[in-house]
Amino acid sequence: MSQRPSYAVGTGLFIVLGFATLGYLATQTTSVVNTSRGPTYTVEAHFANIGQLKARAPVKVAGVRVGQVQSINLDPGKETADVKLAIDQRYDKIPEDTVATIFTSGLLGDQYVGLQYGNSKKALADGGTLSLTRPAQQLEEMLGKFFGAGGAADNLSGSYTVKARFTNIGALSVGAPVKMAGVAIGSVKAVQADPVKLDAEVSLSIDKKYSQIPDDSAAAVFTSGLIGTQYVAIQPGGSPDMLKDGDELVLTQSALQIEDLIGKFLVSGSPSDKKPADGDSKH
Known part of the structure; x- marks a missing residue:
């Protein structure tokens, strides 16, 4: 007797079960279940x-839903998003x-707003x-942390901007961390x-809580590990005057390229390749 009918029934049940599972997950993740019930107030x-935050996305405290996103608009004249939250009364x-x-x-789930008291x-x-807010974390930042560059400082207390000039920035990009003693204190803005000085001008956004950086400090472009992302490291100087908003870091060190390292190695050679001087030869 043929087993095909039983196979067909099994396949059909599997498909039905799959659609039922997808339907259940959809009802658990859709924004419909996030609709507020009862009175709310807006912040x-x-x-x-x-x-990818959207209106009606959940607002949570300790993983518990306490409200939803009411609306999202771009602040007029500013590069920030104004998000209104409807919180249960x-x-x-x-x-x-x-x-x-x-x-x-x-x-790969939906985004939501989490509140930390x-x-x-x-x-x-x-x-x-x-x-006090923290923006959505981008994939590039997460990859940067994975490869060892770390994330930029949160800048919850505000920030100030300083500039630095480099003859070569390598693969340094906007959003890269700015570090001091290995700790993230800001990001590349x-x-x-x-076009006149023919160099790269880099604006650094520094967290205001790090306001005691001497104005003779040095900035260098480093790489995290062998193939990690690049970041700006600040080496504090000894000046009694501190950096202020709009100042420029004069002492800088550009990104070191792999070609430069290979060139130095080929020119200098390894210690075993060096021949002794005539005066050092033994007779």
Whole structure:
């Protein structure tokens, strides 16, 4: 007797089960289940990058849904996104120094806003603003952390900008970390070629809490590991005067290219290749 009918039934059940599973997952991840029920109040948060965040995305505290994204608009005249959050009225004790961060559910899931409570005794009121935010993390930043470059500083306390000029920046790009003693203190804000001086002008965004950097400090472009991403390292100087917004780091060291290293090795040679001088030869 042929076994084909039983195979067909098994295949059909497998397909039905697969569609049922997909349907269940869809009902668990769709924004429909994120619709608020009951009274809410609205607070604002401003992000430099919202990634794929959408209206009606969840707002969570400790993984528990407390509201949803009400609307997303670009701030007029600014390069930030104005995100309005509708918070359930029963969660009306959120401290005003709470940090809002855009997270992703799993590896390929939807994005949502996560709130991390601060220590302020004053709670957010309707129409209030969350001033401490972290933008959506980009794939490039995650890859940078994986290869050892690390991420840029959060800049929750604000930032100031200084400039540095390099004859060669290698593969340095916008968003790369700025480090001091191996700790991220900021990020590369902009990179552009100077058509007059024929070098690269790099703008560095430094977290304001690192405001005691001497103005004679040196900046160098380094690489994390052998094939890692590049970043800017700052070596503090000894000047009593500190860097201010708009200052320029005069002492710089450009990116070291692999061709330069090979060239130096070929020119100098290895120690075993060097011949002794005539005066050193033994008779």
